[in-house]
Amino acid sequence: xxxxxxxxxxxxxKQISGAEIIYCALEQEGVEYIFGHxxxxxxxxxxxFLQRSKMKHILTRHEQCAAHMAEGYARASGGVGVCLVTxxxxxxxxxxxxxxxxxxxxxxxxLTGQVGxxxxxxxxxxxxxxxxxxxxxxxxxxxxxxxxxxxxxxxEAFHIARTGRPGPVLVDLPKDVMLGEASFDYSDExxxxxxxxxxxxxxRQIQRVAEAIKESKQPVLYVGGGVIHSEAxxxxxxxxETANIPVTWTLLGAGAFPSRHxxxxxxxxxxxxxxxxxxxxxxxxxxxxxxxxxxxxxxxLSEFAQKAKIVHIDIDPTAIGKNVxxxxxxxxxxxxxxxxxxxLVKKQKRSLWQKRIDRLKDDFPLSFDAPDGSPIKPxxxxxxxxxxxxxxxxxxTEVGQHQMWAAQFYQVSFPRQFISSGGLGTMGFGFPAAxxxxxxxxxxxxxxxxxxxxxxxxxxxxxxxxxYQIPVKVFILNNYGLGMVRQWQDLFMDRRFRExxxxxxxxxxxxxxxxxxxxxxxxxxxxxxxAIREMVETPGPVILDVVVDQDELVFPMVxxxxxxxxxxxxxxxxxxxLKGKLSxxxxx
Amino acid sequence: xxxxxxxxxxNKFGVLARVAGLxxxxxxxxxxxxxxxxxxxxxxQMTIVTSGDDRILEQISKQLNRLINVIKVTDYAGDVTYLNxxxxxxxxxxxxxxxxxxLRITDIFRAKVVDSxxxxxxxxxxxxxxxxxxxxxxxxxxxxxxxxxxxPVAMARER
Numbered sequence: 089x090x091x092x093x094x095x096x097x098x099x100x101x102k103q104i105s106g107a108e109i110i111y112c113a114l115e116q117e118g119v120e121y122i123f124g125h126x127x128x129x130x131x132x133x134x135x136x137f138l139q140r141s142k143m144k145h146i147l148t149r150h151e152q153c154a155a156h157m158a159e160g161y162a163r164a165s166g167g168v169g170v171c172l173v174t175x176x177x178x179x180x181x182x183x184x185x186x187x188x189x190x191x192x193x194x195x196x197x198x199l200t201g202q203v204g205x206x207x208x209x210x211x212x213x214x215x216x217x218x219x220x221x222x223x224x225x226x227x228x229x230x231x232x233x234x235x236x237x238x239x240x241x242x243x244e245a246f247h248i249a250r251t252g253r254p255g256p257v258l259v260d261l262p263k264d265v266m267l268g269e270a271s272f273d274y275s276d277e278x279x280x281x282x283x284x285x286x287x288x289x290x291x292r293q294i295q296r297v298a299e300a301i302k303e304s305k306q307p308v309l310y311v312g313g314g315v316i317h318s319e320a321x322x323x324x325x326x327x328x329e330t331a332n333i334p335v336t337w338t339l340l341g342a343g344a345f346p347s348r349h350x351x352x353x354x355x356x357x358x359x360x361x362x363x364x365x366x367x368x369x370x371x372x373x374x375x376x377x378x379x380x381x382x383x384x385x386x387x388x389l390s391e392f393a394q395k396a397k398i399v400h401i402d403i404d405p406t407a408i409g410k411n412v413x414x415x416x417x418x419x420x421x422x423x424x425x426x427x428x429x430x431x432l433v434k435k436q437k438r439s440l441w442q443k444r445i446d447r448l449k450d451d452f453p454l455s456f457d458a459p460d461g462s463p464i465k466p467x468x469x470x471x472x473x474x475x476x477x478x479x480x481x482x483x484x485t486e487v488g489q490h491q492m493w494a495a496q497f498y499q500v501s502f503p504r505q506f507i508s509s510g511g512l513g514t515m516g517f518g519f520p521a522a523x524x525x526x527x528x529x530x531x532x533x534x535x536x537x538x539x540x541x542x543x544x545x546x547x548x549x550x551x552x553x554x555x556y557q558i559p560v561k562v563f564i565l566n567n568y569g570l571g572m573v574r575q576w577q578d579l580f581m582d583r584r585f586r587e588x589x590x591x592x593x594x595x596x597x598x599x600x601x602x603x604x605x606x607x608x609x610x611x612x613x614x615x616x617x618x619a620i621r622e623m624v625e626t627p628g629p630v631i632l633d634v635v636v637d638q639d640e641l642v643f644p645m646v647x648x649x650x651x652x653x654x655x656x657x658x659x660x661x662x663x664x665x666l667k668g669k670l671s672x673x674x675x676x
Numbered sequence: 677x678x679x680x681x682x683x684x685x686x687n688k689f690g691v692l693a694r695v696a697g698l699x700x701x702x703x704x705x706x707x708x709x710x711x712x713x714x715x716x717x718x719x720x721q722m723t724i725v726t727s728g729d730d731r732i733l734e735q736i737s738k739q740l741n742r743l744i745n746v747i748k749v750t751d752y753a754g755d756v757t758y759l760n761x762x763x764x765x766x767x768x769x770x771x772x773x774x775x776x777x778x779l780r781i782t783d784i785f786r787a788k789v790v791d792s793x794x795x796x797x798x799x800x801x802x803x804x805x806x807x808x809x810x811x812x813x814x815x816x817x818x819x820x821x822x823x824x825x826x827x828p829v830a831m832a833r834e835r
Binding site: 219220223224227228231248280281282283404405406409410 | 686689690693694697701734735738739741742743744745746747
């Protein structure tokens with residue numbers, strides 16, 4: 089129930105159209121960009137974008153990319169991303185993007201047009217029950233049935249998207265609701281009886297955490313996207329440095345802790361560093377902050393961090409105890425909780441543990457071979473990119489081998505610098521996300537580290553990038569195929585490669601040219617760094633197509649469902665015979 | 677294990693689908709479901725009976741809590757004293773030789789006849805699930821034509 093306003097309401101407030109109410113609400117929320125694709129039911133609303141210029145509408149070439157761009161904007165800025173699409177196919181095309189945002193807890197608000205309320209349920213033209221379809225992939229969703237409910241609903245939608253554990257909220261807008269008239273009042277505070285996220289941790293639990301840190305000899309901090317969402321990176325750094333606790337992160341936690349820090353362990357999990365996984369194996373206290381014990385992190389649950397007491401700090405009670413049993417659960421916002429923990433934690437030296445960690449780093453470093461005369465190795469391409477652009481860039485990734493190499497070898501130093509599709513693993517995420525990130529952070533260079541397979545799912549957005557001259561760079565590690573699936577076939581299917589070779593791959597230089605962007609192609613080691621510099625210096629959208637060794641695999645690797653003791657450290661396949669047909673390597 | 681879960685929700689369209697979706701999405705069957713408005717018509721009380729793995733049901737309870745339209749979730753699994761009542765209508769064949777027996781059973785279980793005809797009685801019974809199955813077992817030899825059950829509603833005792 090809403091609280092009644094104390095002010096006497098004038099008898100007749102100015103009546104405006106539903107479309108105008110939506111526009112005003114978006115303005116009140118401080119929305120800068122709306123990513124969308126039009127349709128018949130949106131005409132009234134789109135008309136307002138033409139008349140007024142505060143917000144900019146970015147016309148995407150596919151609705152899925154509108155959702156990913158909104159995500160990229162949200163992930164890079166920390167604000168709420170907004171997309172606007174028409175009913176029916178416009179709405180259904182959003183679903184992959186919405187699900188991606190849901191899995192990674194990204195705040196976006198999706199506005200979908202809907203057929204008129206009298207037509208709903210009649211199989212009207214371009215009708216789809218998008219609210220029903222997205223029940224399980226949104227944090228919440230609404231079908232607005234009256235114009236007078238629009239303002240309140242939109243205010244709730246933004247509030248729900250950005251608070252607590254963030255997530256996508258969808259608002260379905262029937263045509264007649266946008267045409268009808270009502271007054272606009274955005275002043276009421278949001279008050280939803282069933283939604284009161286707990287941000288402050290329980291003090292007794294926080295004391296127990298501090299005691300556990302004091303007693304521990306070999307602690308490890310295991311941090312995830314929650315640290316980024318709650319902007320807890322400063323508090324994390326303080327805790328790690330004060331109590332001398334090494335830090336490992338999930339894919340979504342990259343950037344929460346500076347990767348060049350001496351306490352940094354890099355990413356853990358299936359393709360994490362061997363020393364991070366071994367440190368977790370050996371630790372006596374695992375401090376999970378804003379992370380959710382995902383299967384790609386833990387591998388075999390019964391053998392994950394077996395010797396450790398487990399602390400789990402998370403804003404979502406559902407995440408706690410879901411996969412592992414937790415010794416000290418703390419429900420609360422990561423930043424709020426760490427602030428309190430830091431008040432209780434004293435300076436602690438752990439020279440033995442630090443020595444052990446240093447030893448693990450020396451014994452099991454991330455490595456790859458790039459002998460003279462060999463094709464460019466994907467890892468060295470990432471290293472070169474990281475060294476050439478470093479902190480000037482925000483990098484996004486697609487999904488697959490290149491994503492893991494980026495997570496391993498790109499030196500990330502600040503939150504929101506590394507943007508990737510973690511939970512859902514959506515190929516085609518990185519390029520539109522980079523467009524959103526470029527708009528959110530014009531002070532940085534947005535680079536999509538891509539695979540050729542993923543990029544081909546969304547390359548039509550080159551048109552969007554060129555149309556608005558969004559200076560996004562696509563750095564393709566081109567192995568002419570689907571490398572990660574190929575890797576699994578290589579390791580687990582006796583090298584029978586099936587449906588992973590893209591014998592027809594576009595000429596990316598010509599492709600860029602066709603869209604009015606710049607394309608660069610390299611296959612020689614010597615040309616790599618000059619090409620990266622050219623990519624950076626060329627204004628506007630650029631594709632840099634780097635042909636890499638098709639046969640390179642991502643290591644270390646903990647096979648799915650395995651324990652970290654089963655970790656494959658490096659390539660052991662050298663002498664195995666090839667079976668099945670390898671997809672064609674390029675001639676040039 | 678069988679669980680009886682009470683869910684206090686906002687009385688709005690779509691809420692039932694959200695709640696039910698959490699069960700069906702995990703392949704859990706809802707055995708019984710009862711929904712009606714509370715004293716305040718802005719809210720409804722649901723009582724859901726389901727069975728399955730305790731850990732997964734704990735997850736479902738937590739996720740029910742996460743739904744924006746859900747106000748409160750109570751799982752009575754650990755409570756042996758809670759009140760649990762169901763209403764059942766039983767249409768039983770009652771020809772001359774069985775009419776007295778049918779009435780006797782109705783009497784024993786403190787049920788009542790709400791409709792009767794030359795060859796049938798319709799009996800209304802309320803009670804906990806054990807009593808309901810007791811009545812049904814007693815009436816079964818007479819010939820039950822049909823049974824309609826509300827599914828239980830549950831409430832904690834005042835302490």
